Amino acid sequence: MSGKLYIVGTPIGNLDDMSIRGLRVLQEVDLIAAEDTRHSIKLLNHFEISKKMVAYHQHNEQQSSEGLIDLLKQGQNIALISDAGMPLISDPGSVLVKNCVANDIALEVVPGPNAGLCGLVLSGLDTRAFLFLGFLGKENKAIKEGLKRIEASEFTVVLYESPHRLPKTLEILDQHGLGHRQMSISREITKRYEETRYGTIAEHRHYYQEQAPRGEYVLCIEGRTADEGNAAAGLELESLSLEEHLEYYLNTGLPEKEAMKAVAKDRNISRRDVYNAVKR
Known part of the structure; x- marks a missing residue:
């Protein structure tokens, strides 16, 4: 019989958020496929887990997926983890999961923290429905398509952004005519310096013209107004x-x-x- 792929959520900052079930799965599987083995070894060492790992990231996803499918067909159980949070959510994993479905290989998810959902519940905006876009992107085509979707969405929009890109992204949103919309910006969620700021996009743009961004950010943007x-x-x-x-x-x-x-x-x-x- 084929093995099983476990999709395991890991902490986005605070290691106390690692679930008991997640730890058990990492201890029991035959292999861990990690986005960055150098990063994940710190997690395993913290919980005194000794397990073989292989790299599974965006640059080797197709090739690595084929090898992992072969191991799963041989009966090995594998855990898929990303650097932080849930795999596949703006992280690698979709190719492997699709291949498992195509090959009738069992899948099991082990829930864990997700920065986007944490930012959303902190936002003070409508949470009944939302549009998750991940990173807005760097190429003009991707940015334009993202802006169109943000502008038209009647739901709260959730974005990720890196510190060095944040001021530019706020400038783009403001110049696109969205400066009046309410936005929450959360950074370093679950970590020591966690912070959420509230205001309009224009107000956030002005603030980060004066303050150097630090940490990883979740942006939640108000949906299309009446x-x-x-x-x-x-x-x-x-x-x-x-x-x-x-x-x-x-x-x-x-x-x-x-x-x-x-x-x-x-x-x-x-x-x-x-x-x-x-x-x-």
Whole structure:
């Protein structure tokens, strides 16, 4: 019989957040696939766990995944961990998990801390639904696509950012016309110098022009406001057909279902009415 892949969440700062179940799995598996073995050995040493590790990171994900699948087929049990938090969430692991599904290899998740969710519950913003985008990116194409999704989203948007990129990201958001939106910025979550700041994007931009960012950041951005939705980027809704209105949101990068929902909200009609009108 094939072995099992355990997807194990690890602490994002405070080692006391490591679960009892997670420790048991790391002790019992045959092998640990770690994003950075040099980083993860500190975790294992802290809990006095002696276990063979192999590197599994974004640069060798495809090749390493093939070797791990072979070991799993031979009956070995493997734990997948990232440097911090849940694997696959802005971290490597998706290729391996997809290959396990394709090869009918058993999967089991061992929950652990996640910086994005921690930042969200600290944000003071709407948590009923949210859009997680990870890092906004460095290339112009990725940034533009991300900005479109942030602008159009009616849900709270969760981003990650590094300290050296934070001021530039805040500048980009502000210059894109989002400076009025509320935002929380959390840094060093669960660590000694954990801090969450609240204010508008423009206020955060001004603050970090004066203060040097330190630590890893989670940004939670307020969803599209009623004024923004009604304005629909400066277009008079009364002058748009339902098809044109829907096309506007599709052009921002929203999936069709979410675009229909946004149109329905703007016009105070049901999503079914939008669907029936544009699908005739």
